Amino acid sequence: MTALNRVPSLLTRAGTASALTLAAVGGGIAVPGAASEAAAATPAVKALQIAASKRGAPYKWGAAGPRRFDCSGLTLYAYKQAGKTLPRTASGQYNRTRHVSASHREAGDLVFFHSGRNIYHVGIYAGKGKIWHSPKSGSVVRLERIWTKSVWYGRVS
Structure with missing residues (x-):
């Protein structure tokens, strides 16, 4: 399962903010269209x-x-x-x-x-x-x- 395919289940289990936090700190999750505030x-x-x-x-x-x-x-x-x-x-x-x-x-x-x-x-x-x-x-x-x-x-x- 790719990281992109795991996003829906992670969002459901952890909540949107937690999943986006993981993405922003390098948790390996890619959310299309959501730029990391830290990276920008x-x-x-x-x-x-x-x-x-x-x-x-x-x-x-x-x-x-x-x-x-x-x-x-x-x-x-x-x-x-x-x-x-x-x-x-x-x-x-x-x-x-x-x-x-x-x-x-x-x-x-x-x-x-x-x-x-x-x-x-x-x-x-x-x-x-x-x-x-x-x-x-x-x-x-x-x-x-x-x-x-x-x-x-x-x-x-």
């Missing part, structure tokens, strides 16, 4: 999804995953899982990105927090003025509204 996603969107999947992971200075993160460790990990290489530090990541204005920012862009010319924090833009980030010691990876106008945006290419 850009590296930026994949990195954003990976960062979001780490919600609740504890902050640890110098950690770059997979269970604990500091701010640049989270962005490094998320983009590495999405197939892109970034430097380890927030300032190194800023120097490696294509800088974009706030009016041209997109989901998955990196958000760099600065004081003057000093970059002190980084997160991944989630849209609607929010970022996924690992803020500080004693906290966890979370979605949070951008709290200052002292930010720069960078696009990973």
Whole structure:
């Protein structure tokens, strides 16, 4: 029996969402006309999804995953899982990105927090003025509204 012939019985037994999830994660099922959202996603969107999947992971200075993160460790990990290489530090990541204005920012862009010319924090833009980030010691990876106008945006290419 081919994978395509198994789809109806799998849909009946597991439910449509479960079968499509299997297809999206490489379960070997082909559903005609249904493109995998994961396969169609850009590296930026994949990195954003990976960062979001780490919600609740504890902050640890110098950690770059997979269970604990500091701010640049989270962005490094998320983009590495999405197939892109970034430097380890927030300032190194800023120097490696294509800088974009706030009016041209997109989901998955990196958000760099600065004081003057000093970059002190980084997160991944989630849209609607929010970022996924690992803020500080004693906290966890979370979605949070951008709290200052002292930010720069960078696009990973």
